[in-house]
Amino acid sequence: MDVVIPPSRRVLVDCVRSATAAPSLHNSQPWRFRIRARRIDVYADPARRLPVLDPDGREQLISVGAALFTLRLAIRAAGYRSDLQLFPEPGVVARVTVTHPAAASDEIAALAEAVPHRHTNRLPFAHLAVPEEDLDLLRDAARAEGATLAVATPAGREAILRLAGDADRMLRARPGYRAELGRWTGDTRHDGVPVWAAGPWDALETVPIRDFAELSDAPRRRAAFEPYPTILVLATAGDARADWVRAGQALQRVLLTATWRGLATTPIGQPVEVPAVRRLLLDPSAGLAVQMVLRLGYGSLAGHTPRRPVTEVLASP
Incomplete structure (x- = not known):
């Protein structure tokens, strides 16, 4: 043996x-x-x-x-x-x-x-369509981890972006939101989002990029984002704790597949962070629970955000 x-x-x-x-x-x-x-x-x-x-x-x-x-x-x-x-x-x-x-x-x-x-890329993407071959690979990646990935139609994209904007305004009005955002924004930590990674504000206000720089004294840059972003919706058949973990595994497989294919990604978290909005992202008859919304395209290189040393996350045997 x-x-x-x-x-x-x-x-x-x-x-x-x-x-x-x-x-x-x-x-x-x-x-x-x-x-x-x-x-x-x-x-x-x-x-x-x-x-x-x-x-x-x-x-x-x-x-x-x-x-x-x-x-x-x-x-x-x-x-x-x-x-x-x-x-x-x-x-x-x-x-x-x-x-x-x-x-x-x-x-x-x-x-x-x-x-x-x-890396999460909060910069404008090129005005280029993502090939169907790559979209099929991303769908397969989600399926391999027990999730479903759908590409929004033009009408669906506009509806999702509109809901994301509504959800962003709701979140900004939520008590404690700005304080919590401030705790996770800064340039001297091994975690959180540095101000340099916040990215510019969309001059056309088409893409709802979360404003990590709103509490900074530095002026926020403005830039024209792609007018018709490719929007992906990741969903699971259930909405229990195991489904959330399954969604995370599928999400990372999708993100790494996109990176492998030379594609950039941005999570659009706001519409899934407001339960009333999250329920509107899919037809109830689909029997699925939306777990994440992603923006996909071709972008310039994004920086590496800080990571905690392994000694901080590894518990004693």
């Missing part, structure tokens, strides 16, 4: 480090990890949930799901398969157990290589 040699702790720590590159609401990085032999437990950090924007913890679990997919991807790229359990015991979001060696496919290698290059 062949003896299976598990990956070293150093390899698993490197996989956790890769997972910390995942996207999260306001770059809050609300995850923690614990390594025990071949097992990595993934947790949601309650101190890093945004209570004003995310009172139910839905977006926090989407963020943790994105980190979970990146962890699984890193393990696969390192040459191992793994098993996944969601909510295996109280307090644990996911348990990833490394099983046996297996060579990574070209697709896995490409997705893993895209991890350090995936």
Whole structure:
């Protein structure tokens, strides 16, 4: 019988480090990890949930799901398969157990290589259509993680952008919104959104980019964004905690696939952060729950927002 040699702790720590590159609401990085032999437990950090924007913890679990997919991807790229359990015991979001060696496919290698290059891009995109071939790959990426990705029609795009603008105004009027935004905006942290990453304001007010620079003394630049952005809607068949984690995994696979194909992405979070607006994003007869709205296109390079060192997110065994 062949003896299976598990990956070293150093390899698993490197996989956790890769997972910390995942996207999260306001770059809050609300995850923690614990390594025990071949097992990595993934947790949601309650101190890093945004209570004003995310009172139910839905977006926090989407963020943790994105980190979970990146962890699984890193393990696969390192040459191992793994098993996944969601909510295996109280307090644990996911348990990833490394099983046996297996060579990574070209697709896995490409997705893993895209991890350090995936950045939220809040800049204007080129006035170019995204090829249908790439849209099909993004749909397949979502489907592989148990979610559905739809490309908005022109009429649907206009409706979604209008709802996003309405939701943005509702959020800005919500008590505590500006204070919470301010806590996660700054240039001296290992998390949050630096002012330089806020991006310009859309001069035509077509694309509702969240204004991370509104509390800064620096003047906000204005720029003309693409008039007809490509809008994607990510949805799941259910809306329970496991579905939120599943949505996060699908989201990260979609984002990394887009990065691999040379595409830029921007989450448009406002319409899913207001429950009354979120319910309007899909026909109720579809039987799906919208989890995220994305803007997709070709953009100039975006900067790398800060990440917490792995020592801060890795709990003791």
